[in-house]
Amino acid sequence: MKARQKRLILVVAGVALLGGAVALVLSAFQQNLVFFHTPTEVAEGKAPQGRTFRIGGMVEDGSIKRDADGITVRFAITDTARSIPVAYKGPLPDLFKEGKGAVVQGALGADGQFAATEVLAKHDENYMPPEAQDAIDQAHKTAATVSQ
Known part of the structure; x- marks a missing residue:
């Protein structure tokens, strides 16, 4: 050679x-x-089925419920326009509360419920992920337009 x-x-x-x-x-x-989607985008079918992504918004008031097993927590994430039901197994962050910001990561089930694998709570009153803040601002604008 x-x-x-x-x-x-x-x-x-x-x-x-x-x-x-x-x-x-x-x-x-x-x-x-991992992509970020708002509850409105998820409700409109713009989020991927069977793939991991994140949803951000506020924990809906009165939505936190614990199952009988004491491990599973069910709640809803909202951008004030739409809400998505979430089920999570495991300990929640200390700052996780109703009416506060949260980002959940997981996958959307065929039944429309979001199966979360991770829950991130807002760390103080002044911080919110920019995508979540934009989603809430858009929802407020849409709600104001619809009500007029």
Whole structure:
């Protein structure tokens, strides 16, 4: 085998290895990508079915209920225009309360209930994720337009 053929084989093998590495990185990135949706977007069917995503908004007043098992908590997340029922198994953050901001991560079931795997509570009165604040502002504008 000539030196030129050996170099060509090495270059082709290097390009193949690089392509494989890029494919693995992109695959891992795609699997860990989590999108944010508002309750209105979820209610309108714009959220993915069977994939993990986040919903942000306010915990609806009077919606927190504990199941008989004491582990499962059911509540609703709202952007003041629409509400999405959420079921979560596990301990809730200390700052999780009705009327306060929260972001939940999980997947939407076929029954329309959001099965949360993680609940994040707003850490103080002045902070809300920008997407959640935008969603609430949009909902207020929509409600004002509809009521006129």
